[in-house]
Amino acid sequence: xxxxxxxxxxxxxxxxxxxxxETLTQQxxxxxxxxxxxxxxxxxxxxxxSDWLWLKRFQGVPLADIPAWxxxxxxxxxxxxxxxxxxMVDMAxxxxxxxxxxxxxxxxxxxxxxxxFSEIVTHxxxxxxxxxxxxxxxxxxxxxxxxxTDYFIFSVSHQ
Numbered sequence: 001x002x003x004x005x006x007x008x009x010x011x012x013x014x015x016x017x018x019x020x021x022e023t024l025t026q027q028x029x030x031x032x033x034x035x036x037x038x039x040x041x042x043x044x045x046x047x048x049x050s051d052w053l054w055l056k057r058f059q060g061v062p063l064a065d066i067p068a069w070x071x072x073x074x075x076x077x078x079x080x081x082x083x084x085x086x087x088m089v090d091m092a093x094x095x096x097x098x099x100x101x102x103x104x105x106x107x108x109x110x111x112x113x114x115x116x117f118s119e120i121v122t123h124x125x126x127x128x129x130x131x132x133x134x135x136x137x138x139x140x141x142x143x144x145x146x147x148x149t150d151y152f153i154f155s156v157s158h159q
Contacts, residue, residue: 003099003121004092008158010128011085013149014047017132018081020139020147021074029074033138036131040138045071047131048081053108054124055084058091058117063106092121 021029021040029041037043049066056064071077095101099118106112115123129149136146 001122002096003118004089004096006121006125007085007089007092009151009154010125011082011089012154012158013132014085014128015082016147016149017135018044018074018078020144021135022078024074024139024142024144026073028139028142028144031138031142033141035134035138037134040135041074041077043131043135043138044074044077044081047128048077048084050127051081051084051088051124053105054120055088055091057103057105057120058088058095062104062112063108063110088124092117 021044024040030039032038033040035043037046048069048071052066053064069076069080071080095117100116102114103117103120104112104114132149136149139146
């Protein structure tokens with residue numbers, strides 16, 4: 001699959017989740033449901049931070065510091081995250097002629113890696129889907145109906 005299309009899907013799906021998160025009360029956003037990050041808000045922030053790190057890696061910064069964003073509400077998160085995702089899509093357009101271009105990066109623990117751009121994008125998409133699934137479960141547990149972020153819906157609507 002093309003890296004650009006995967007990042008466009010990821011941006012679309014994250015946007016749907018963020019739009020829904022904006023309709024939830026702060027109490028639901030911060031409620032501890034358990035799981036990897038506990039709350040909807042913390043899970044959203046985790047994926048935002050991950051996307052920031054990947055964007056910086058694409059820009060040639062192997063390990064970037066995460067900014068001290070003031071992201072208390074879903075709207076705050078959306079204002080920071082959407083431009084980052086737009087930049088990631090723009091980077092994919094730049095890499096479209098070199099999808100196998102190696103990207104050097106370090107984990108937060110300092111372990112160095114080199115991976116092709118296209119494989120990193122696959123990771124980003126899978127990582128986002130995994131955490132959106134967690135958020136979907138939390139939204140359902142809060143008594144709300146979650147939005148659907150299935151890839152086939154994106155694919156059919158973006159032909």
